Amino acid sequence: MARNILVVGELEGGELSSTTAELLALGTRLVDGGAVSVTLLGSGAGDAAGAAFAAGADNAYVSSDAGYDDFRSDQWVGAVEEAMGQSSPDAVFIAQSMAGRDLGPRLAFRNDTAVAMDCVSVEDDGGDLKATRSCYGGSAQATYSFATSPAVATIRAKSQDPLETPNDGGGNTVELSGAGDSRSEIVGREAAVSEGLQIQDAPIVVSGGRGLGDPEGFEVVEELAATIGTDKAAVGASRAAVDLGWYPTSQQVGLTGKVVTPDLYVAIAISGASQHMAGCSGSKTIVAINRDPEANIFTAARYGIVGDYKEVVPALIEAVKNLD
Amino acid sequence: MHLVVCAKQIPDPETPPAAFRIDEANNEVIPAQGIPPVLSQFDGMAAEAALRIVEAAGEGKITVISLGQESAQAAIKQVLAMGADEGILLEDEALQGGDSYTTARTLAAAIEHLGDVDAVFCGRQAADWDMGQVGLGIAELLGWPSAIIGKDAKVDDGSMVVERVTGDGFETVSMPMPAVVTISNEIGDPRYPKLQQIMQAARKTVTRLSADELGLDPSTVGDAGARLKLERLFIPVVEGEVELMEGETAEEQAQALAAALREAKIL
Ligand SMILES: Cc1cc2nc3c(=O)[nH]c(=O)nc-3n(C[C@H](O)[C@H](O)[C@H](O)COP(=O)(O)OP(=O)(O)OC[C@H]3O[C@@H](n4cnc5c(N)ncnc54)[C@H](O)[C@@H]3O)c2cc1C
Ligand SMILES: Nc1ncnc2c1ncn2[C@@H]1O[C@H](COP(=O)(O)O)[C@@H](O)[C@H]1O
Numbered sequence: 065m066a067r068n069i070l071v072v073g074e075l076e077g078g079e080l081s082s083t084t085a086e087l088l089a090l091g092t093r094l095v096d097g098g099a100v101s102v103t104l105l106g107s108g109a110g111d112a113a114g115a116a117f118a119a120g121a122d123n124a125y126v127s128s129d130a131g132y133d134d135f136r137s138d139q140w141v142g143a144v145e146e147a148m149g150q151s152s153p154d155a156v157f158i159a160q161s162m163a164g165r166d167l168g169p170r171l172a173f174r175n176d177t178a179v180a181m182d183c184v185s186v187e188d189d190g191g192d193l194k195a196t197r198s199c200y201g202g203s204a205q206a207t208y209s210f211a212t213s214p215a216v217a218t219i220r221a222k223s224q225d226p227l228e229t230p231n232d233g234g235g236n237t238v239e240l241s242g243a244g245d246s247r248s249e250i251v252g253r254e255a256a257v258s259e260g261l262q263i264q265d266a267p268i269v270v271s272g273g274r275g276l277g278d279p280e281g282f283e284v285v286e287e288l289a290a291t292i293g294t295d296k297a298a299v300g301a302s303r304a305a306v307d308l309g310w311y312p313t314s315q316q317v318g319l320t321g322k323v324v325t326p327d328l329y330v331a332i333a334i335s336g337a338s339q340h341m342a343g344c345s346g347s348k349t350i351v352a353i354n355r356d357p358e359a360n361i362f363t364a365a366r367y368g369i370v371g372d373y374k375e376v377v378p379a380l381i382e383a384v385k386n387l388d
Numbered sequence: 389m390h391l392v393v394c395a396k397q398i399p400d401p402e403t404p405p406a407a408f409r410i411d412e413a414n415n416e417v418i419p420a421q422g423i424p425p426v427l428s429q430f431d432g433m434a435a436e437a438a439l440r441i442v443e444a445a446g447e448g449k450i451t452v453i454s455l456g457q458e459s460a461q462a463a464i465k466q467v468l469a470m471g472a473d474e475g476i477l478l479e480d481e482a483l484q485g486g487d488s489y490t491t492a493r494t495l496a497a498a499i500e501h502l503g504d505v506d507a508v509f510c511g512r513q514a515a516d517w518d519m520g521q522v523g524l525g526i527a528e529l530l531g532w533p534s535a536i537i538g539k540d541a542k543v544d545d546g547s548m549v550v551e552r553v554t555g556d557g558f559e560t561v562s563m564p565m566p567a568v569v570t571i572s573n574e575i576g577d578p579r580y581p582k583l584q585q586i587m588q589a590a591r592k593t594v595t596r597l598s599a600d601e602l603g604l605d606p607s608t609v610g611d612a613g614a615r616l617k618l619e620r621l622f623i624p625v626v627e628g629e630v631e632l633m634e635g636e637t638a639e640e641q642a643q644a645l646a647a648a649l650r651e652a653k654i655l
Contacts, residue, residue, distance in 0.1 A: 137534070162555050166536050169488075169521035173528035178489055178615035181519050194619060199517045200417065201401050203408045206517075207620040247533035251549070252560035292655065303573070313574055314556060319518065320573065322555075328654050338405055345626075349654055351645065352630070360405055365630045367648055369641045379642035386643075387650055 066097035070153035078108025088120035105132035131243030179216035202342030271300035275333025318343035336361025389448035430511025469581035469589035485611030492525025527568035539574035
């Protein structure tokens with residue numbers, strides 16, 4: 065059954081975000097003869113339409129109004145509503161981003177329909193959409209169907225593959241209105257993010273937990289990352305370590321922190337609670353360093369060392385230096 | 389000033405993975421033996437945010453509302469012990485088994501029933517289903533503005549000012565009241581009630597309201613009104629087995645690990 069799909073796009077530095085491309089590819093897999101549309105809002109939106117067509121969109125609803133650059137729920141909901149009015153979607157896909165966490169429920173409730181948050185898959189099951197997401201802190205997974213239309217789903221970053229070969233057919237661009245009123249106003253902002261490689265982008269993430277014992281423990285974690293290479297490895301932390309004030313919130317990995325999917329994830333003095341694993345279980349290879357052989361992290365790890373990190377990590381730094 | 393805290397009782401999210409079980413036939417979590425349900429962590433933090441506002445203002449009332457079973461009294465009492473003034477338990481056959489939509493609808497109806505509410509505080513997400521939508525749903529149904537994932541909130545000159553966590557730092561948002569705020573763990577640990585407060589809480593009133601008393605048509609709430617249908621609940625299989633590095637010393641183990649990672653072309 066042909067269905068129309070609307071993807072709420074996001075821009076990063078004026079360019080189509082990689083997650084938007086993933087959502088568009090998901091759209092093309094489920095559209096079944098209908099149309100995949102995308103909304104693009106903010107500076108650079110008009111230029112990003114080309115990238116969206118290549119990533120799978122048939123139609124782009126754009127407004128390059130800089131008023132959309134900062135996410136304000138009221139304005140974005142208004143714009144997406146306008147695009148929904150024109151594209152009559154059967155399903156709306158939104159990234160599980162900071163914007164998407166707000167937009168998903170707002171849009172769904174405004175349209176008298178349901179939203180499934182943070183989905184890792186959406187499938188066509190005999191004509192019905194079924195969305196699967198993790199719950200209970202990552203201990204369980206739940207599959208839902210939608211009793212109302214459109215089905216709204218926010219989708220976890222990197223859970224979907226982008227198109228293998230870009231589309232070259234182009235598409236239609238439709239102008240949306242500029243940003244309307246917002247009841248909320250952003251009155252202050254503070255950047256608190258580490259310089260350089262971000263944990264979501266790093267091919268290797270080395271994380272420390274409460275078992276480090278003190279904030280100084282992160283020094284050896286950072287040294288290990290630096291030895292691997294600052295262009296490859298970034299440093300993350302468990303929530304317990306962040307809550308203790310040992311490491312910045314922006315570096316938290318997990319259910320309520322960031323989701324990372326590196327080639328290598330090294331968990332140092334982290335027990336591997338389900339809520340932590342929710343943020344790193346998509347890693348290709350997990351290495352655990354923990355003095356407790358019973359720690360849950362070893363059930364998810366490919367390689368492990370049972371021992372005191374104070375001895376193991378310095379030794380590992382030396383061993384990495386001596387490779388080649 | 390009248391603030392509402394929405395508090396949910398959930399299975400303890402710190403239940404060890406080995407004790408976590410699912411009844412796949414009924415798509416339900418089987419309560420772990422000897423581990424009592426708890427107040428969802430972020431809801432205690434939402435209560436903390438509301439209490440700070442009342443303390444700063446030197447006046448104000450806090451009502452805590454929970455939709456759930458009889459046992460949810462415990463969650464309500466916990467927030468009362470922290471310092472909230474009144475409790476409401478929404479417990480009724482017709483209200484059971486809903487989804488985020490029916491939950492938000494029921495809570496919104498209770499908030500409207502109170503009539504004079506200036507702000508609603510919710511957790512960023514309930515730590516059972518991890519949805520993170522009820523607070524926004526209440527805001528949408530009541531037509532109020534909202535700010536999510538707050539680490540602190542204050543009332544300034546009649547506006548609700550929320551410091552919130554973003555992907556790359558913090559942002560301060562100001563909005564007119566009434567408004568909905570959802571709170572995250574960055575606010576810090578909520579206050580721990582003193583014994584005397586726990587005893588006082590035992591005497592505070594908890595009002596019960598039914599779907600009928602809230603003027604809710606039973607077909608729009610609970611299981612009957614749910615729009616998201618749970619088809620399957622299961623425990624994901626983790627594949628593979630860990631290879632523990634052998635060696636007499638940390639050095640030998642570390643060398644074995646580095647070699648294994650090199651062998652696998654990861655390092
Ligand atoms: C709703 C909810 C959301 C949550 N969200 C997140 C989230 O996003 N991210 C997150 O990380 N957590 C999250 N948590 C918390 C999670 O449940 C755990 O409490 C947390 O991950 C524990 O952090 P940890 O592993 O660093 O600490 P612990 O569980 O205390 O583990 C410390 C580990 O260090 C080991 N250790 C101690 N000393 C040494 C040593 N010298 N050498 C080697 N090993 C040592 C111990 O054996 C232990 O395994 C959440 C919880 C809830 C309820
Ligand atoms: N049954 C409930 N009773 C009271 N508050 C609830 C209930 N369900 C959800 N909430 C509130 O809404 C927040 C988000 O829940 P959710 O959208 O289910 O993740 C929770 O942290 C609570 O503050």
